Amino acid sequence: MNNQVQEIADGCEQLPERFIRKQDEEYGHITDTGGASEIPVIDVSLLTSSQLELERLKSAIITWGCFQGVNHGIEVSLLDKVRETSRLFFNLSAEEKKRYLREEDDVEGYGNDMVLSDDQILDWTDRLYLTVLPQDQQKLQFWPQNPTHFREVVNEYCSKLELINELILKALARSLNLDENCFIDQYGTTAKMTARFNYYPPCPWSDKVLGIKPHSDGSAITFLLQDKEVEGLQLLKDGQWFGVPVVPDALTINVGDQIEIMSNGIFKSPVHRVLVNSKDQRSTVAMFCMPQTEKDIGPADGLITDDRPRLYKNVTFSLDFYFKNYQQGKRSVDACKI
């Protein structure tokens, strides 16, 4: 198992080779950036009542695969508690954090990249990865006991996200003139939510590393609670990288590969990456909502027509399948195309 990036960053005089990114292998030789993006800000509270907001949501997801959700109903004090809880965990001593270390061949727990090949480039980040829903699948041996309120805060946050997730899935279906339960029905009754607490230490060689390599998410919907001050997330659109600004109190919400498949490619699961900062640390909390991993999903019947034939096979999204593609810099969803 590698040393944690936080430890490497603390005592590092030379950048270890394994972290040096190969720009020419990252999604087609893209070197320039499109600057700050204009990712639409969507009022989540209007999605059940306003046709205009629904149209704006549809356009945001078709164009960017992503939006900044405001008026989502989660109190700012809870968002702050989630950030604080994450910060307190990463501030623990290396020894204490290692009590929650993931196993070598699994993602769940504290650690960094699973190394699947000798030439794999490592991400400049440490993470705590947990299954949060359904609650009976939580592996509590990986849940920090310090800070003591960790579990309570995370459970409260994810029960609120569950409601927003349902609202958005229904809104996405309605925006395509489908029955509003069309995507939710594919979820089945026990949907899954996983959490990734990301910590990016400052890196003196910030232009030579990536916090997270380019990838799309294997989820249906992802909710990202961004750092309040430090930016770093970028989205790939039309061959250019665009920075995703921090919008106060917003959740940055993107669709993942499973919605791309269910929508028969109308909605795009965006490729994104994370840059790191040379002076400031950054931390974020990503929550991935998806059907259970053994659940078969496919394009909605109502979206397969003579003009738009089925573009994807029916698939189950296993973690192995996802992470193999991720580490090779490939979108899993592209492997599902017919």
Ligand SMILES: O=C(O)CCC(=O)C(=O)O
């Ligand atoms: O930290 C971020 O800004 C993005 C995190 C992310 O893409 C992920 O955890 O998959």
